[in-house]
Amino acid sequence: KQEVTQIPAALSVPEGENLVLNCSFTDSAIYNLQWFRQDPGKGLTSLLLIQSSQREQTSGRLNASLDKSSGRSTLYIAASQPGDSATYLCAVIGASGTYKYIFGTGTRLKVLA
Amino acid sequence: GAGVSQSPSNKVTEKGKDVELRCDPISGHTALYWYRQSLGQGLEFLIYFQGNSAPDKSGLPSDRFSAERTGGSVSTLTIQRTQQEDSAVYLCASSSKGWEQFFGPGTRLTVL
Numbered sequence: 001k002q003e004v005t006q007i008p009a010a011l012s013v014p015e016g017e018n019l020v021l022n023c024s025f026t027d028s029a030i031y032n033l034q035w036f037r038q039d040p041g042k043g044l045t046s047l048l049l050i051q052s053s054q055r056e057q058t059s060g061r062l063n064a065s066l067d068k069s070s071g072r073s074t075l076y077i078a079a080s081q082p083g084d085s086a087t088y089l090c091a092v093i094g095a096s097g098t099y100k101y102i103f104g105t106g107t108r109l110k111v112l113a
Numbered sequence: 114g115a116g117v118s119q120s121p122s123n124k125v126t127e128k129g130k131d132v133e134l135r136c137d138p139i140s141g142h143t144a145l146y147w148y149r150q151s152l153g154q155g156l157e158f159l160i161y162f163q164g165n166s167a168p169d170k171s172g173l174p175s176d177r178f179s180a181e182r183t184g185g186s187v188s189t190l191t192i193q194r195t196q197q198e199d200s201a202v203y204l205c206a207s208s209s210k211g212w213e214q215f216f217g218p219g220t221r222l223t224v225l
Contacts, residue, residue, distance in 0.1 A: 044216040099212050103156040
């Protein structure tokens with residue numbers, strides 16, 4: 001059974017710092033991995049999608065990497081801003097069966113001005 | 114519309130009543146998902162529709178929960194005889210090729 005873990009559970013950093021959020025999964029047979037952010041009381045906003053054949057994806061100040069063999073993904077946020085404060089979730093889709101996501105429990109990020 | 118929409122945004126009901134939650138996916142998306150997010154918990158998969166295939170209902174927590182998708186577009190999640198433990202945010206997502214999922218804003222359900 002696939003399990004997804006995110007470390008740390010919470011993180012508080014000063015503005016301008018570069019930071020790394022971690023996501024690990026127990027079954028390396030995944031179809032893709034997606035990173036989301038969730039603002040309080042809101043739905044999920046898609047940040048980056050990495051297909052299983054890819055190693056990384058970049059969008060603006062965000063870079064996500066995927067190491068399938070070790071069951072890990074990292075989300076790198078450069079030059080963090082207070083507007084980056086949110087909960088960050090990673091989710092994986094297994095390579096077999098239906099295309100439903102298994103979510104991690106998230107990292108709650110606070111960027112201090 | 115431009116994104117996934119859900120209605121109502123908030124629903125307060127009394128224990129034992131039935132509720133219906135609606136999801137309008139992105140036009141043209143063939144897959145539709147329902148998830149539940151309880152306070153302090155992660156997102157829990159409920160049900161998945163893909164085209165005309167039989168839905169994957171493996172995440173539904175009890176037979177009080179059901180969902181349908183009419184005409185391959187709009188979906189309704191129905192909870193019968195609601196219980197207090199059903200209180201949560203219910204999120205809908207849709208996807209097309211590549212399986213990138215786009216989420217709606219959610220419906221916050223409170224069962225008194």
